[in-house]
Amino acid sequence: MNLVWYGPGMTAQLPTLTDAQVLAARGAKNAVDPRRPYAFLVEAEYQPVGRVESVATLFLTNRECPFRCLFCDLWKNTTDESLAVGAIPAQIDFALCELGLRPGDATEADPVRHIKLYNSGNFFDHRAIPFQDHGAIAERVRAFKTVIVENHPLLCNDGCARFQDQIATQLEVAMGLETTHPEILKRLNKRMTVGDFSRASDVLVAEGIRVRAFILVQPPLMAATEGVEWAIRSMQFAFDCGVECCSLIPTRGGNGAMETLMLRDHFQPPTLEALEDAFDAGLALGRGRVFVDLWDIAKLVRCPRCGPPRTQRLQAMNLGQTELPRVTCDCGVEGLT
Numbered sequence: 001m002n003l004v005w006y007g008p009g010m011t012a013q014l015p016t017l018t019d020a021q022v023l024a025a026r027g028a029k030n031a032v033d034p035r036r037p038y039a040f041l042v043e044a045e046y047q048p049v050g051r052v053e054s055v056a057t058l059f060l061t062n063r064e065c066p067f068r069c070l071f072c073d074l075w076k077n078t079t080d081e082s083l084a085v086g087a088i089p090a091q092i093d094f095a096l097c098e099l100g101l102r103p104g105d106a107t108e109a110d111p112v113r114h115i116k117l118y119n120s121g122n123f124f125d126h127r128a129i130p131f132q133d134h135g136a137i138a139e140r141v142r143a144f145k146t147v148i149v150e151n152h153p154l155l156c157n158d159g160c161a162r163f164q165d166q167i168a169t170q171l172e173v174a175m176g177l178e179t180t181h182p183e184i185l186k187r188l189n190k191r192m193t194v195g196d197f198s199r200a201s202d203v204l205v206a207e208g209i210r211v212r213a214f215i216l217v218q219p220p221l222m223a224a225t226e227g228v229e230w231a232i233r234s235m236q237f238a239f240d241c242g243v244e245c246c247s248l249i250p251t252r253g254g255n256g257a258m259e260t261l262m263l264r265d266h267f268q269p270p271t272l273e274a275l276e277d278a279f280d281a282g283l284a285l286g287r288g289r290v291f292v293d294l295w296d297i298a299k300l301v302r303c304p305r306c307g308p309p310r311t312q313r314l315q316a317m318n319l320g321q322t323e324l325p326r327v328t329c330d331c332g333v334e335g336l337t
């Protein structure tokens, strides 16, 4: 495809893509069923109380996010249209039942005490999750100790506090900070500034809502040599904003726009070593929980000998929140940047 680069970034050699260009680069969506979450699982996660507990994570099927972030591939498992009122609560029922959990009826003895309702977008976007469904959703999740949803900072408003009242348990809102690099954040097309993130965090924290931040390790347009430094700066900023937990996401390709950038040397995924450096540094900050997203980690593995133990080290650090000794290998340091 032919992309026309434009904007003041030309002088800084940083391209900007419009919504239309991001959309034009996309491939096809996956087939999804509006009656089912597109995935669900139980995972272990270190909790602020200092121990590992189980979390039910539901990836709800719903209308795609209206933003067009340059790096985002979450649209792949979404619908074009809003779902009918009642569809989201039905998806939650289905997943909880399949996971052997009892909606709205959990007790202290239950093994799964937390739930993530991730919707590939923004929980407080009423075209994705109808407000009319909030009550029915609350009935199903209020027995969990923590309910974690995703949301864009610009969509954090009174609705968050109202939903926290409805669930009458701890709400946690996960927001993408992505990076605090000002020029790159602008070009991620997220339509958000660090000030927006800070204001949204203030609003949430003032209501007693916990905040989690997603931070990209080596976002597109960033020099590989700067990826770790900006991930650390971004974590520091997030913790300064009152964020309780930072989740490091190794930036991945796969949405079309990223492949276009890759062809022009404007994006390369982080190395495993960069991820290790950022994670070690995040834990060393000692400001809150830090996780690294291992979902697609196999793609970063280059050496069959050290790749698996290094991945296991990251998993163990996710669960222990303590830095462990680095894995050494005769391949040298993998993927030097």
Ligand code: SF4
Binding pocket: 065, 066, 067, 068, 069, 072, 073, 074, 120, 121, 122, 152, 176, 190
């Ligand atoms: S706001 Fe989140 S879900 Fe929406 S496009 Fe951006 S990264 Fe993707």
Ligand SMILES: [Zn+2]
Binding pocket: 303, 304, 305, 306, 307, 329, 330, 331, 332, 334
């Ligand atoms: Zn090796």
